Amino acid sequence: MIITFDRVVARGVARKGEVTPQLRAVTLGFAEGITVIVGARVSGGPLVLDLISGRVRPTQGAVRVLGMPAGDNELAKDIAYVPIAAELLAGLTVMECLRMSLRMRSSAPRDPGAALERLGVSALALRRTETLTPGEHRVVLLSAALATDARIVLMEEPCNWFDTRALTKIMEALRSIASEGRAVVLATQSALDATRIGGRALRALGGMIEEGLPEQPFAGVRVTTEKRRELLEALGELPADATVTTTPHDVTITASDANALLRYVGSVLAKAGIDVTAFEKIEATTTSASTTPTSTPTSTSTSTPTSTSTSTTTPTSTSTPTSTSTSTSPSTPPSS
Amino acid sequence: MVFAAVIGLSAGAKSTGLRGALSVSFVGSALPFLSYAAISGIVGEKGLGAVVWSFSLMGVSRRRAALSLLVAALALGALLGLLSAEIVAVLGHTAMDPPLGRDLVTTAWVGALGGAAYASLFLLGSSFWKGAGRGVLLAMDWVLGGSGFFALLLPHGHLRSLFGGEAAFEVSQRVSSLSLITLTVLMGAWAVRRATRAT
Numbered sequence: 001m002i003i004t005f006d007r008v009v010a011r012g013v014a015r016k017g018e019v020t021p022q023l024r025a026v027t028l029g030f031a032e033g034i035t036v037i038v039g040a041r042v043s044g045g046p047l048v049l050d051l052i053s054g055r056v057r058p059t060q061g062a063v064r065v066l067g068m069p070a071g072d073n074e075l076a077k078d079i080a081y082v083p084i085a086a087e088l089l090a091g092l093t094v095m096e097c098l099r100m101s102l103r104m105r106s107s108a109p110r111d112p113g114a115a116l117e118r119l120g121v122s123a124l125a126l127r128r129t130e131t132l133t134p135g136e137h138r139v140v141l142l143s144a145a146l147a148t149d150a151r152i153v154l155m156e157e158p159c160n161w162f163d164t165r166a167l168t169k170i171m172e173a174l175r176s177i178a179s180e181g182r183a184v185v186l187a188t189q190s191a192l193d194a195t196r197i198g199g200r201a202l203r204a205l206g207g208m209i210e211e212g213l214p215e216q217p218f219a220g221v222r223v224t225t226e227k228r229r230e231l232l233e234a235l236g237e238l239p240a241d242a243t244v245t246t247t248p249h250d251v252t253i254t255a256s257d258a259n260a261l262l263r264y265v266g267s268v269l270a271k272a273g274i275d276v277t278a279f280e281k282i283e284a285t286t287t288s289a290s291t292t293p294t295s296t297p298t299s300t301s302t303s304t305p306t307s308t309s310t311s312t313t314t315p316t317s318t319s320t321p322t323s324t325s326t327s328t329s330p331s332t333p334p335s336s
Numbered sequence: 337m338v339f340a341a342v343i344g345l346s347a348g349a350k351s352t353g354l355r356g357a358l359s360v361s362f363v364g365s366a367l368p369f370l371s372y373a374a375i376s377g378i379v380g381e382k383g384l385g386a387v388v389w390s391f392s393l394m395g396v397s398r399r400r401a402a403l404s405l406l407v408a409a410l411a412l413g414a415l416l417g418l419l420s421a422e423i424v425a426v427l428g429h430t431a432m433d434p435p436l437g438r439d440l441v442t443t444a445w446v447g448a449l450g451g452a453a454y455a456s457l458f459l460l461g462s463s464f465w466k467g468a469g470r471g472v473l474l475a476m477d478w479v480l481g482g483s484g485f486f487a488l489l490l491p492h493g494h495l496r497s498l499f500g501g502e503a504a505f506e507v508s509q510r511v512s513s514l515s516l517i518t519l520t521v522l523m524g525a526w527a528v529r530r531a532t533r534a535t
Contacts, residue, residue: 054398055389076397089390090380097394104395141393148395 001029002183008061012047021047024207034184034199043204045187049154053081077105080145082155086137088129095125105148115147119169135161153184159193190259220254221265224278234272371454374412383467388531402531406524409455417451446498453491453516456523463530
């Protein structure tokens with residue numbers, strides 16, 4: 001195993017208004033190839049990456065990376081980390097950043113431009129880092145991982161901030177890195193993203209990490225509100241594969257990337273200030289009529305929706321939109 | 337802008353004397369602001385931890401990044417302190433002052449030591465509250481560093497004493513120079529420790 005967790009207990013850094021992410025006595029190992037950890041941020045997926053990178057220290061147990069304790073200074077050159085909020089050094093061009101990374105991480109001289117070209121972002125080479133978008137910062141960091149000999153690549157939300165074309169190249173790059181015998185550990189909130197990426201899947205739930213994808217992936221969201229017309233107007237452009245069903249009581253929206261849809265609808269509700277009675281996930285597989293509404297982002301009242309939707313999907317009691325944190329989601333509708 | 341202020345101080349020295357210009361105006365305003373600007377340029381708006389983190393994303397170990405930043409900050413602070421003190425000494429020298437050659441040697445090492453001490457202080461401040469601690473320490477040095485017990489813990493009083501002004505908490509110039517060196521090392525080490533620690 002390249003990375004081992006031995007009964008690790010840890011607490012991450014909480015964002016504003018968010019529960020502190022935690023891990024509870026987690027024991028697991030990571031070998032070469034791709035591993036995707038699926039779960040909400042507070043469930044501990046990204047915390048696993050922070051522990052491997054040494055940014056967070058376990059309160060109990062031990063994390064060992066390449067035989068050394070995580071956080072050891074010797075490991076800096078072996079770990080390439082692409083966090084969700086990556087920020088490159090200010091005052092440098094992209095090429096200068098990549099050269100620095102190559103100097104630190106590679107024994108043989110390599111062309112930093114080749115990695116940018118492989119990800120289709122050669123045009124960024126001479127841009128100064130402070131002019132880059134958050135997504136571009138992440139692409140540059142991934143280029144650095146691609147170009148260097150870093151034996152471990154960590155990436156948070158590998159599908160966020162990128163359009164479909166960029167995403168294809170990023171997936172190819174991650175698979176290529178994994179095929180070189182390196183360990184690629186990814187953390188995402190989207191089970192669909194995990195399926196798309198492939199490799200070994202782990203699920204993070206309540207601070208526990210278990211093998212396999214989360215059960216019952218959901219298909220979409222249902223919003224019960226008096227202001228259905230305002231909601232439909234505020235939704236704007238939805239993904240091409242999205243379907244919208246309205247009833248006298250609620251609006252049901254489904255899409256292939258239901259996680260991104262959930263985040264998007266949650267942010268639309270918050271931005272437009274639309275009061276809702278219920279905001280819930282729709283199961284993809286079951287057809288039973290039971291409903292369990294969850295708390296809403298804009299209203300404290302909850303009730304059981306009396307849906308007359310013709311959809312074959314049903315609501316389920318799952319995490320609220322605030323728990324999937326709109327802060328990490330794109331501000332535009334998710335691309336299909 | 338800060339150099340313009342230094343030159344202004346030099347002009348003022350013609351009336352207050354070089355010792356007054358260095359120990360009051362230079363130590364009281366020009367040198368701290370000059371060092372503050374230099375450290376702000378190195379660390380940026382988001383603090384020392386953020387810069388070290390950015391370095392680590394490029395494969396540089398956090399300890400190496402923090403130590404490199406400390407060395408760069410001390411070198412830049414010392415250089416700016418030395419140059420600005422020399423400018424004040426040359427332009428503000430009057431017939432009543434000691435021979436210029438002797439003054440230049442003294443102001444050179446005191447200016448360099450003062451610049452390094454302030455660089456270390458502001459680097460430490462940059463490791464608090466996403467960089468906002470830098471401003472807090474600047475204000476503390478200004479308000480509390482001139483007299484009383486706090487003059488022992490901050491550069492202001494010691495530097496004023498070394499430039500020929502009032503002693504800091506009535507300690508000798510020798511003790512002040514040793515204190516400045518100690519403060520520079522301790523604050524720098526603390527800044528590195530804070531920037532490299534895991535959560």
